[in-house]
Amino acid sequence: MNYPCGIKKTNSKIISYGNRGMSLEADINLTNDYYLKEKVAVIHKKPTPITICKVDYPSRYEAVIKEGYFKTPSTTDYNGIYKGKYIDFEAKETKNKKIFPLSNIHKHQLDHLKSIISLGGIGFIIIRFTTLNETFLIEGNHIFDATKNEKKSLDYDFVCKKGYLIKVNYNPRLDYLKIIDHIYFGGDINE
């Protein structure tokens, strides 16, 4: 049921080093906005966790953070609800054409996904190979299998075989719920 890999996309774009990770995030945020507006699903990106050390109050109604540090996230970036089910995922890009390095995902993020799936939730990862301009949804269980064998990365072919290519459209930009529909609710992927 997976799409064949290596399909050439016409909407290729230049992704700068500075924006690494931004483009996929922007696509997902646009998609989630669409889902929200259309009352299809409520899925949000969690704010970046920050430790705040110093706050100034230049006026009674204003607070300015003057010292803060980024914390390592203990959960994935995105969660929400679709068709009554709890949805949880992480999204990552790689410029690599042949592998997806698993160092991109923290161990406690994988542990978090495991817990979610064991409680009956839907947990997955969205991987974009930016150079190929291909974006895949791959279920958590496939990632766990790979890490069990102490693999340090996922081969592109593995992602092709076990994952699902997400089509890039105008709106919704990255309709990943169509794939969730197909896997969990028997929806037709080619509709």
Add this chain to the structure above:
Amino acid sequence: MNYPCGIKKTNSKIISYGNRGMSLEADINLTNDYYLKEKVAVIHKKPTPITICKVDYPSRYEAVIKEGYFKTPSTTDYNGIYKGKYIDFEAKETKNKKIFPLSNIHKHQLDHLKSIISLGGIGFIIIRFTTLNETFLIEGNHIFDATKNEKKSLDYDFVCKKGYLIKVNYNPRLDYLKIIDHIYFGGDINE
């Protein structure tokens, strides 16, 4: 099935002005830690949303936020999964003994809860009357009914009648899922 109101608790404690909101949050975080450890549920507090304006890099591996501002949250503070269901709630304290002011909860937080419930999720609010040392769980729908009538606050009696008193224990500290069990899964609240 609700507990009678006005029960005197023996574990009263002094809550300072400075810590307003912290104590309930601490109780909920401890409870969520327990749920996570016992594999009962995965429920996390979302990080506070912040707009970052200026970041310094004193070394290659260190990033220090030098200017940031608090954003108004567009969702509730807590969400997660319990028995396969999506759970979403906000938690608020008031020092008022007679009413819970609805200005404590932003309109888009209520809209968010409405969307969650309409998609089949479980949405509620946990309210603590700190002076009375009583903590209630009240379903989102009851709050919406009140705001529909343009009420600016919920009477304590209303919260007593429509809500459920959450017992404070040693561990889990604030077993709010027992009430969710009762409402949604037919669990015995007095167990």
